[in-house]
Amino acid sequence: xPVQTEPPKIEVGSRRGSAPASGTSSxxxxxxxxxxxxxGRVQALHNISIEIPERIVMAFIGPSGCGKSTFxxxxxxxxxxxxxxxxxxxxxxxxxxxxAPGADVVELRRRVxxxxxxxxxFPKSIFDNVAYGLRINRVTSSGSxxxxxxxxxxxxxxxxxxxxxxxxxxxxxxxxxxxxRLCIARALAxxxxxxxxxxxxxxxxxxxxxxxxxxIFDLKKQYTIVIVxxxxxxxxxxxxxxxxFLLGKLIEVNATEKMFTAxxxxxxxxxxxxxxx
Amino acid sequence: xxxxxxxxxxxxxLRDRVLLLGGEAEQALERAMxxxxxxxxxxxxxxxxxxxxxxxxxxxxxxxxxxxxxxxQPAARDLRFVISVAKMAPVLERIADxxxxxxxxxxxxxxxxxxxxxxxxxxxAKHALxxxxxxxxxxxxxxxxMAREIIKSDSEINDLYNHTFHRLIELMVTEPATATRDAxxxxxxxxxxxIGDYVTDICELTVxxxxxxxxxxxx
Numbered sequence: 001x002p003v004q005t006e007p008p009k010i011e012v013g014s015r016r017g018s019a020p021a022s023g024t025s026s027x028x029x030x031x032x033x034x035x036x037x038x039x040g041r042v043q044a045l046h047n048i049s050i051e052i053p054e055r056i057v058m059a060f061i062g063p064s065g066c067g068k069s070t071f072x073x074x075x076x077x078x079x080x081x082x083x084x085x086x087x088x089x090x091x092x093x094x095x096x097x098x099x100a101p102g103a104d105v106v107e108l109r110r111r112v113x114x115x116x117x118x119x120x121x122f123p124k125s126i127f128d129n130v131a132y133g134l135r136i137n138r139v140t141s142s143g144s145x146x147x148x149x150x151x152x153x154x155x156x157x158x159x160x161x162x163x164x165x166x167x168x169x170x171x172x173x174x175x176x177x178x179x180x181r182l183c184i185a186r187a188l189a190x191x192x193x194x195x196x197x198x199x200x201x202x203x204x205x206x207x208x209x210x211x212x213x214x215x216i217f218d219l220k221k222q223y224t225i226v227i228v229x230x231x232x233x234x235x236x237x238x239x240x241x242x243x244x245f246l247l248g249k250l251i252e253v254n255a256t257e258k259m260f261t262a263x264x265x266x267x268x269x270x271x272x273x274x275x276x277x
Numbered sequence: 278x279x280x281x282x283x284x285x286x287x288x289x290x291l292r293d294r295v296l297l298l299g300g301e302a303e304q305a306l307e308r309a310m311x312x313x314x315x316x317x318x319x320x321x322x323x324x325x326x327x328x329x330x331x332x333x334x335x336x337x338x339x340x341x342x343x344x345x346x347x348x349x350q351p352a353a354r355d356l357r358f359v360i361s362v363a364k365m366a367p368v369l370e371r372i373a374d375x376x377x378x379x380x381x382x383x384x385x386x387x388x389x390x391x392x393x394x395x396x397x398x399x400x401x402a403k404h405a406l407x408x409x410x411x412x413x414x415x416x417x418x419x420x421x422x423m424a425r426e427i428i429k430s431d432s433e434i435n436d437l438y439n440h441t442f443h444r445l446i447e448l449m450v451t452e453p454a455t456a457t458r459d460a461x462x463x464x465x466x467x468x469x470x471x472i473g474d475y476v477t478d479i480c481e482l483t484v485x486x487x488x489x490x491x492x493x494x495x496x
Binding site: 232262263268272273 | 356
């Protein structure tokens, strides 16, 4: 198995006319150095080092239990809430270590939003779902500003046209795909810089999945997006770079085009071609 | 695992089909040159009659590649293999088309008095056939080194073509009565030269398949 010594540097190529510009290398948004993660005595992640450039979509792929979701959750300290877990190493966002003593976890989660596999709208109105984060963080000072931010988030999540006439109805009345986009709107409302998505379309039908994928494509103009997916075609469709995990180790990270046509590592090739094991 | 074996079976079947097409192209060229050198129009007609089957095989390969891409979504080396085959099949079909053109020239020339032989023409044909056989072997074994060697050897066909060209022009000037027939041989030489170029294309695809390297147009 390859041993990493340095974080892989990603050259971001051009994909469908999106930022960053073709052939350029954007600045690093997230830098992870020698990250190890433990569930009790079980080590789930081994010496992960990786750099995630700003305003790209990076996909994490790998078989079940390879550590990709665990790693995703280390990027906004979501694992902190699991008893008995321990992390060693550094996760730097804009050069600031999010695990440094005294780091503000609430501020971190404002900057690093998350969307989960299963949509989880609150049993409240559509409006109140999106406004929730803004209210508890006291982000807005007036009702009109709040309404403006809710509208903006719903537009960014490509949901506004479908719900603008029924903002006061329950979020639970929306379809599965709409609920997931509502959750994305809720995450976007507080204007995060990084958006983590843990299999955001795995429970959706192809049309709803397509909408989420189009949304991801649009969102990367403003946000750095990291997506965990079991669907390799989805990784190929939406991401600029792809990272392959196996048994808690980062095996390869590469431009998505390269990863799916000519990966560097044999383990990656075997996994991508379905001949793993 | 069964699904993966299924894909392996489909890729294997695709490989068999493209090799079959390669064999057809090789046989067509060999028989067309035989028809020309032995003045056997019957063999030339057999080459022409067989061309529909070659075309049909190319279409089958096209369909199979599309099916695999649509239904299996191959990646990495599997994807490179399918793409290489999809691009190789029309090249092989075109080689067979050039063989048909040589067969047509043979039929026309066989109706005329025999010309004095042009030795470089048969050397060109032999070299083109060897290149084609080698290219199919390199593809079968995924041997990029061999493919590169074959690409280099295309210059030999080009040199032979230049010699043949000048020799035939010379003959046209010195013996104007046979100029029309010499012109036909000139076209045969051009077909063989083009076949050398097509074999080069096949070898470039083999290098892509084996190494994911694009060497086309890299001089």
